[in-house]
Amino acid sequence: MPELSASHRLRIGRYAEQNRIYLLTANTLGREPVFKDYTLGRMVVHQFKQAQSEGFADSLAWVVMPDHFHWLVQLQKGSLGQLMCQAKSLSTRSINSASGRTGSLWQQSFHDHALRQEESLVRVARYVVANPLRAGLVEKLGDYPLWDAIWV
Incomplete structure (x- = not known):
């Protein structure tokens, strides 16, 4: 049997369930800090926001860090793969157009974690939005421009 790459092993057994809450993470290619530029x-x-307005997922909390994002969602329709493919491909297209970049922006796959019943949704959301504090990018959460949560 051929050896599978890490990105292919990540997809084995991936199952998306409607109305389930997931923490999604995607990294830029080579962990390039593209999003140091606030407009990008x-x-x-x-x-x-587009994914939410089209009914694919409800965004509960998110943060866009310089080289990755965390996105806490409640999946409404489609699969996680479809949701992430759309978000990554459309953002790549607009960012490349705006910045003069070409080629891939994101690493091929993504990480997903389905929240379990015993996990605290608020605890996970706090983890997401506190990323800039833990990374030392800001001293107060309100100073970081690329985050949001439905509870604020």
Whole structure:
């Protein structure tokens, strides 16, 4: 049997369930800090909002870090793969157009974690939005421009 790459092993057994809450994470290619540029980060945020307005997922909390994002969603329709493919491909297109970049922006796959009943939704949301504090990018959460949560 041929050896599978890490990205292919991630997809084995991936199952998406409607109305389930997932924490999704995607990294930029080579962990390049593309989103140090606030306007480029806003283009990723636009894709989160677009996915919600089209009924694919309800965004509960998110943060766009310089080289990755965390997105806490409640999946409404489609699969996680479809949701992430759309968000990553559309954001790549708009960011490349705006910045003069070409080629891939994101690493091929993504990480997903389905929240279990015993996990605290608020605890996970706090983890997501506190990323800039833990990374030392800001001293107060309100100083970081690329995050949101439905509880604020």
